[in-house]
Amino acid sequence: MTAHAWPGFRWSHLIRLTEALLNEPSWPSTDRWLAERFRAEPKFGRKDRAFYSDAFFRLSRQAAVPVFLHQCWQGEATEPSADQLWPYLTQMSPADIWSWFVLLDGADNQLPREITDGPQRRAWLDSLSDQQRDTVQQLEEGWLSEWTPWLAERAATSDWSEADQANWLALQNKRPPLWLRLAHGHEDQAQASLIAEGFECLDRDNQALALAARPGLERSQAWQAGWIEIQDKASQAVATAVALQSGERCWDVCAGAGGKALALLDAAQPSGQVLATDIRPGALKQCLHRAARLALNGLNTAILDGTTDLPETAPFDAVLVDAPCTGAGTWRRSPDARWRLTSARLAELNDIQDALLSRTSNAVKRGGRLIYATCSWLVAENEDRVNHFLAEHPQFERIEQRLLGAPHEDADTLFVAVMRRR
Numbered sequence: 011m012t013a014h015a016w017p018g019f020r021w022s023h024l025i026r027l028t029e030a031l032l033n034e035p036s037w038p039s040t041d042r043w044l045a046e047r048f049r050a051e052p053k054f055g056r057k058d059r060a061f062y063s064d065a066f067f068r069l070s071r072q073a074a075v076p077v078f079l080h081q082c083w084q085g086e087a088t089e090p091s092a093d094q095l096w097p098y099l100t101q102m103s104p105a106d107i108w109s110w111f112v113l114l115d116g117a118d119n120q121l122p123r124e125i126t127d128g129p130q131r132r133a134w135l136d137s138l139s140d141q142q143r144d145t146v147q148q149l150e151e152g153w154l155s156e157w158t159p160w161l162a163e164r165a166a167t168s169d170w171s172e173a174d175q176a177n178w179l180a181l182q183n184k185r186p187p188l189w190l191r192l193a194h195g196h197e198d199q200a201q202a203s204l205i206a207e208g209f210e211c212l213d214r215d216n217q218a219l220a221l222a223a224r225p226g227l228e229r230s231q232a233w234q235a236g237w238i239e240i241q242d243k244a245s246q247a248v249a250t251a252v253a254l255q256s257g258e259r260c261w262d263v264c265a266g267a268g269g270k271a272l273a274l275l276d277a278a279q280p281s282g283q284v285l286a287t288d289i290r291p292g293a294l295k296q297c298l299h300r301a302a303r304l305a306l307n308g309l310n311t312a313i314l315d316g317t318t319d320l321p322e323t324a325p326f327d328a329v330l331v332d333a334p335c336t337g338a339g340t341w342r343r344s345p346d347a348r349w350r351l352t353s354a355r356l357a358e359l360n361d362i363q364d365a366l367l368s369r370t371s372n373a374v375k376r377g378g379r380l381i382y383a384t385c386s387w388l389v390a391e392n393e394d395r396v397n398h399f400l401a402e403h404p405q406f407e408r409i410e411q412r413l414l415g416a417p418h419e420d421a422d423t424l425f426v427a428v429m430r431r432r
Contacts, residue, residue, distance in 0.1 A: 016112055016120040020061060023054075025122065027062060028104035037096050037346045040070045068111065070345035071183055073099055074149040076110040082142060083134060089145055091156055093352045114146075152183055152341070152348060163389045168413050178387075178417035186342050186421055187212050187220035188227075191241040193304065194276050200237035204230060213420070218243040220420070236304040241269050244339075244415030244424040248332070248383045249273035251410070251426045258327040259283045263316040263370050266290070268297025268309075270332060270383075275306045285321055287314035317365040325375035333363045335384040335391050339415070339423035356390060363391060367399045371406065371431075380406060380429045385422060387413065392425040405432050 027047060034043070044066060048059055077090045077098050090098060099107070105124035112121050113128075113135055121128045138146070148155070165175050192200045197217055205211060207230050210222040220243070221227075232238045254260050254274045262271040265286035274284050286297050286309060294311040301309045312321065316331070336356060337347040367382060374380045382399075384391050393411065400406060411427035 015061070015064075016115070016117050017061075018120060020058070021122045023051075023058075024062065024065060024108065025104045025124075027066075028107065031066070032100045032104070037070075037349055039344060040066055040346050041344065065108075067185075067345060069107070071152040071348075072111075072150050073349065074152075074154060075114070075146060076102065076107045078145060078149055079110045079135070080106060082138075083131070087142070089149070089155055091352075092154055092349050093354070095349050114150075151179060152345065153179065154348075157351065160388055160390070164387050164413075167389050167393060170417070174417045178423070181416045181420070182341050184342065186242070186416075188223045189241060189243045189246070189421060190219045190221060190238045191246050191273055191276070192217045192219055193237045193239070194279065196235075196237040200232040203232045203235075203237070207231065215243065218246050239269075239272060239300070239304060241273060242343075242415070242424075243419060243421040245269055245385075245422070246273055247414045248330075248381075248424060248426045249277065251383075251428055252328050252330055252379070252381050254278040254282050254284075254328055256281045259323075260285070260328040260330060261321060261324070261326045261370070261373055262286045262330045262332070263366065264288060264332050264334060265297060265311070266293045266332075268294075268300055270330065271297060271309065272300055272304060272306060274330070275301070275308050276304070279307070281308070283308040283310070285323060285326075286311045287316065287321070289313065289315050316370050317362065318369065320369070320373050324373035326373055326378060327375060328379045328381060329370050329374050330381045330383065331366050331370055332383045333359075333366050333391075333395075335359055335363070335386040336388060337385055338391075339385040339387050339425075342416070342422060356388070360390060360395065363395045364398060367395065368402070371399070371403055374406075374431045376431055378431050379409075380431065381426065382429070383424060383426045385424050387423045387425070392427070396427045396429070400429070406430065407432060 044063055048054060073095055074090055077095060080102055081088060105122045109121055109125045113131055118128055118132055201211060201214065201219055209224065211219060212222055213220040227233055249270045252260065252274055254277055256278050258278060260274055262284055265271045265288050268286055271284045271286040275282060286294065288294050291313055294313065298311060314321065336351050336359060337344060338351055341348050371380055382396060386392065396408065396411060400408060406429045409428040409430050414424040414426060415421035416423045
């Protein structure tokens with residue numbers, strides 16, 4: 011945001027919305043929370059929604075900035091940790107939170123009226139030490155020092171250059187384009203239809219098409235005809251790695267709303283079959299609805315916990331474990347997810363990931379494939395989990411593993427490993 015982006019007539023609404031956010035028990039998904047608030051505020055126009063959306067996404071990415079500055083202002087000069095951030099933020103007033111962003115933007119004359127010591131804050135801000143300024147710059151990039159060893163481990167494991175690492179960090183504060191998966195057999199038809207309706211196509215790689223975001227996609231001919239589905243490019247690459255063929259059967263263990271399950275079915279028509287399971291009935295209902303819109307055959311769903319249960323229809327040609335994870339690879343779309351990345355949460359997830367791999371591997375037929383995927387860049391959730399599994403299950407061999415998406419592509423950062431039962 012720049013100085014002209016803080017119009018005073020929106021302050022009362024911004025303060026009220028921020029109070030609502032701070033009353034949440036924990037940091038909610040910014041996208042979903044904003045959608046709910048906008049539905050409850052029909053009087054907001056397009057420009058209003060754009061302003062509040064930009065403001066809250068900025069807060070989601072840079073929440074450590076007002077926390078750090080306010081701590082320093084009050085004599086506590088320490089960088090907050092991820093697990094301390096939300097509790098501290100909820101103790102601040104909305105006006106205090108936003109005042110630090112306004113001052114950093116140089117818009118002192120647009121401070122909220124609740125802030126009566128603006129000149130003193132400006133003088134103090136201008137007197138920050140070089141070390142404090144460096145910390146503020148790092149926090150403006152949405153980065154905490156506690157994550158640096160994990161990033162160094164990723165850079166070494168993936169053989170990233172300094173330029174790769176710098177590009178990855180820069181991308182974390184930039185939303186990726188809207189990636190679509192084009193239905194098999196309708197790729198060119200779908201793209202031509204979207205262009206004819208005024209959509210701007212930014213990139214195309216086989217079935218993956220990037221669009222500049224704009225309203226009206228669900229009213230387009232391509233959407234109504236079932237030729238397109240929203241799915242990040244890296245997520246599409248996970249489905250490609252499964253390599254499901256017509257006539258094969260796949261178990262998608264943690265299917266959620268079915269993005270990868272639908273991509274698998276699209277690739278394996280006319281006779282591929284996918285069993286999509288999850289512990290959330292609502293997600294599976296959405297999966298079935300999406301499959302119907304796309305006119306895909308061969309989908310079955312079941313409520314099932316992959317850490318303890320196996321389907322009666324096992325074994326399968328392929329089992330996809332898209333494991334619960336920190337979501338660190340989706341910070342570009344869900345910036346609030348970064349504040350849930352702590353050592354304690356990572357340890358909990360590692361136990362779940364190991365349990366899923368160990369249990370579901372029993373559903374892979376001889377010669378079949380076990381595919382492990384996460385939407386995370388952390389080595390501890392990816393290569394380490396695969397190595398741990400293979401050490402305890404010598405009947406499986408690694409075929410391939412790789413990091414997908416950013417920094418080499420303008421997408422999320424995901425991981426996939428393909429293993430085969432000997």
